[in-house]
Amino acid sequence: TLYFANGEFEYKGQWRKGVPQGQGMSYFANGKPKYKGQWRKGVRDGQGTFFFNNGQFEYTGQWRKGVPHGEGTSYFANGQLRYKGQWTKGVRNGQGTSFFDNGKVEYTGGFRGQQKYFGAWYLKHGWGALYNQAGQLLYDGQWVQGDRAGLGASFQGTTLQYIGEWKRNKRHGYGESYGADGELLYVGEWKRGREDGDGTSYDQSGQPLYEGQWKQGEYQGV
Known part of the structure; x- marks a missing residue:
């Protein structure tokens, strides 16, 4: 057992060769638990x-x-879930929510993270679904x-x-757009986010309106 200068426990558990090894618990100076679980060669290692x-x-x-x-699984200070899934070297990496x-x-799918300087960053990567705070789906696809x-x-x-297809957060490639009531607008x-190339727009009844070449969102026919 190891103590702080104020007499509170700093570590209590198994030791080997002068360092924590096996099951043990470390504490904050105020006596609250800091870490509970497995140790190896003095550091947290295993389940904890x-x-x-x-x-x-x-x-x-x-x-x-x-x-x-x-x-x-990580948590916010209020006890709510923050992230549940795979980690690599301290950052979110792999599949998670x-x-x-x-x-x-907020998001469920693939993550790619790295440790950089004194912080960590992670990005959505692979297939995943993004939601807003009301629980509504915003995007479901590749990242x-x-x-x-x-x-x-x-x-x-x-x-x-x-x-359809995306590139750098913009509609890019082949795709279909729809109106507020679910009606087909363009195929x-x-x-770069605009109708450009070969395509067809539709009226509210679903009939083709303009068919042919488009450039930067504008129909090029007569």
């Missing part, structure tokens, strides 16, 4: 739970060399380094807005 200094869970799951690594602090899902890229569908409320090629 890290706490905020108010006693709420901050992270519970797998650790490696002192940082989250593997499957784990992030949450707003009201408990609603590349945080951008909508590849195949995907965007939504406004519960209505499909666009389905064809897009470039």
